[in-house]
Amino acid sequence: MPRFAANLSTLFTDLPLPERITAAKEVGFKGVEIQFPYHVDAARLADMVACAELSMVLFNAPPGDWEAGERGLAAVPGREQEFRDGLELALHYAELLDCPRLHVMAGIVDEDDIDAAFDTYVANLAYAADEALAQDVKILIEPINPVDMPGYFMTRPEDALTVLEAVDHKNLYLQYDLYHAQMVQGGLTDFLEANMARIAHMQVASVPGRHEPDANSEINYRYLFNLIDAHGYNGWIGCEYKPRINTRTGLRWAKEWGIG
Ligand SMILES: O=C(O)[C@H](O)C(=O)CO
Ligand SMILES: [Mg+2]
Numbered sequence: 665m666p667r668f669a670a671n672l673s674t675l676f677t678d679l680p681l682p683e684r685i686t687a688a689k690e691v692g693f694k695g696v697e698i699q700f701p702y703h704v705d706a707a708r709l710a711d712m713v714a715c716a717e718l719s720m721v722l723f724n725a726p727p728g729d730w731e732a733g734e735r736g737l738a739a740v741p742g743r744e745q746e747f748r749d750g751l752e753l754a755l756h757y758a759e760l761l762d763c764p765r766l767h768v769m770a771g772i773v774d775e776d777d778i779d780a781a782f783d784t785y786v787a788n789l790a791y792a793a794d795e796a797l798a799q800d801v802k803i804l805i806e807p808i809n810p811v812d813m814p815g816y817f818m819t820r821p822e823d824a825l826t827v828l829e830a831v832d833h834k835n836l837y838l839q840y841d842l843y844h845a846q847m848v849q850g851g852l853t854d855f856l857e858a859n860m861a862r863i864a865h866m867q868v869a870s871v872p873g874r875h876e877p878d879a880n881s882e883i884n885y886r887y888l889f890n891l892i893d894a895h896g897y898n899g900w901i902g903c904e905y906k907p908r909i910n911t912r913t914g915l916r917w918a919k920e921w922g923i924g
Contacts, residue, residue, distance in 0.1 A: 666889050666897070668923055669695035669721045671867070671904040675911045682712050689716040691915060692923040697722040697902045700730075702753070706760040713761065720761040721900045722804070722839075722865050725768045725792075726750035735808075736769025738792070739785035739817040741777060747788050751795060758801045765865055767804045767839050768792055770817035781817055786830045793835040802864045806839035809847035812874075821845050821855055828862060837864035841904065846871040846883050853891060860895050869905035876905055878917035889921070 670688035672681065679687060681704060688696050696718050701709055713720050728734030728746065737747040754766055768789065773781040793803045807824045808816045818824055824838050840863045842852055856863075870881030877885040892901070907914040915924030 666893050666921060667695060667900045668693060668918065668921060669697045669719075669900045669902045671697050671699070671902050673699040674904050674906055678910065681709075685712050685716050685718065687911070689718055691912065692918075693718065693903075695719040695721040695900050697900075697904070699724050700727065701757055701761075702726060706757045709757075710760045710762070720763040722765040722767060722902060723754070723757065723761075723763060725754040725766055727769050728771065734771065735813055735816055736771040738768050738788045738805075739770040739773055739781040741780045741784045743771075744784070744788065748791065751792050755796060755799055755801065758796075759799060764800065765802045765804055765837075765839075766792075766796060767806055767865075770805065772813075772815040773817040774815075782827075782830075785817065785827060789827070789831045789836055790833055793831065793833040797835040802837050803835055804837050804839040804864055806841055806867075807844055807848070808841070809844040811847060812844075819844075820848050821859075822849070825859065825862075838862045839865045839867070841867040841869075842877075842883060842885075842888065843867065843869035843871060843874055843905070852883065852888060856888070856892065857895065860892075860897055863897070863899065865899050865902065866892070866897075867902040867904040869903075873908075874906050875908045876914045876917050877903070878914075885917070886920075 670693040672684045676684040676687045701723050727736045737743045796803050805824055807818050807821050810819045868877040918924045
């Protein structure tokens, strides 16, 4: 049976964070993920998650100035020290939250700077993978589609494989968000079957719309969840979607997986 995690940044968003955590528990999730936890004290968040008997399975390293349009720093030349400072903060949160995965966002890069960005990305990821290994935290990279995030450095799953090869570090993995993958190239079954061992986390949502991974999607999720399970994937599947109406009503798709 696949293990599903509630994304606390996209589900139960009508509730304050402590109640989102208890709501996730109530509907049957065993794990939660959050995009950016830094507005909450790490120890306090760890207490909330532990009290609900949930696992924190993933969050993102600080992305730079989000309000100003930044979407990560890992591939941004000249920002190496800020990247390292953010990583240090993220690893502090990971330690208190007992979280074994950290997603490091690449950032928005100008087309003229692609070569320098690639070199910066490879060097920063090697550094992050080394630092996190000491704490037993896996570093993840996630291709994000350019419709939702114009200018993002890494858009295609195939590009992520090139980066994994260039860094060549045992602590660097792919975060395969099937929504983004379908938006840019599809071929989900072939990609999953060929690369399951490099994937340390998945996320799901419908295409189009980024809603529930249910039958109202061009992606056949029931088929894919069974395929993923049959291949012995032992990571989590993050429910990173925008509910059509509200989270609880929308969880009908998850009943057959023991949630909702
Ligand atoms: O947008 C996504 O799919 C990512 O998972 C993320 O956390 C950065 O926005
Ligand atoms: Mg995602």
